[in-house]
Amino acid sequence: MDGSATGRIKCTLANWTGIAYKIPRTEIDSCRERNDLKQSGVYFLFGTSEETGKSVVYIGQAGSRKKGEGILSRLLEHKRNPDKDYWTEAVIFTTSNDSFGATEISYLENRFCNMAIDAKRYKVKNGNDPALGHITEEKESELEEFIDYAKIVMGTLGHKVFEPLIKEKKTDSVPEQQSDDEKILFFKKKIRKSGLITEAKCKQTEEGFVVLKGSMINTIDSNSVPPGVKKARNNAVIDNNGILQENVLFQSPSYAAAFVNGRSTNGLTAWKDKEGKTLKDIEKVE
Secondary structure (H helix, E strand, O other): OOOOOOOOEOOOOOOOHHHHHHHHHHHHHHHHOOHHHHHEEEEEEEEOOOOOOOOOEEEEEEEOOOHHHHHHHHHHHHHHHHHHHEEEEEEEEOOOOOOOEEEEEEEEHHHHHHHHHHHHHOOOOOOOOOOOOOOOOHHHHHHHHHHHHHHHHHOOOOOOOOOOOOOOOOOOOOOOOHHHHHEEEEEEEEEEOOOOOOOOEEEEOOOOOEEOOOOEEEOOOOOOOOOHHHHHHOOEEEEOOOOOOOEEEOHHHHHHHHHOOOOOOOOHOEEEEOOOOEHHHHHHHO
């Protein structure tokens, strides 16, 4: 909208009544002339926690007001609220025909909030679980179709808030062999100082390498651990026994291995498949 990739973005899709906006916090005031932002809708406030460095999101709804100020008025309130100073941009969903009533936006807020919680990509800042509301089967089907489009748009706008790091396997006709996008890699090494054996699992996905929940992490840092990995180790949820309590994504196998090992590690040789073949050898064959 502003001729800049970092400015305001408007997104529509063919055969979809929805409209999406991605607006930096600094540009909220520039949207006062947008009539569709004075309607009812659902919005997301995205930011980063200064305490943990993790991505956070607040999901809310706004109905049309008497003065014709709906979503925009709500965002301006959030901008002035010192308790919500963490967000840097908003993503908004409304419609081209102003068709959302109180029931529709309550249903969408509830579904979006629970989808984000289930995906576990972002820390959801909502204090209470939004009410689902009472809707007909026909309206539910219509809104679920809206949600399907919204998921595509949200990912395109740069936020994978609805996409889990590890996608669930389909229960029907699952092949016995792992497909290329479902490779599980293993890390096993004895820690000299403690004598404990570190064992971890990693899954290679389209985004990178996900160290899986339940992996054992060497909690002792070496001086050789890269700064980015050290930060990830400090922010990750690891219990007193060194067991990882969440999935953690890395862009490279070496960073994933260093996260587990607590020191600089060559991931191409440290990660192996169940037959003991290293990632380096696996990629040579591919």
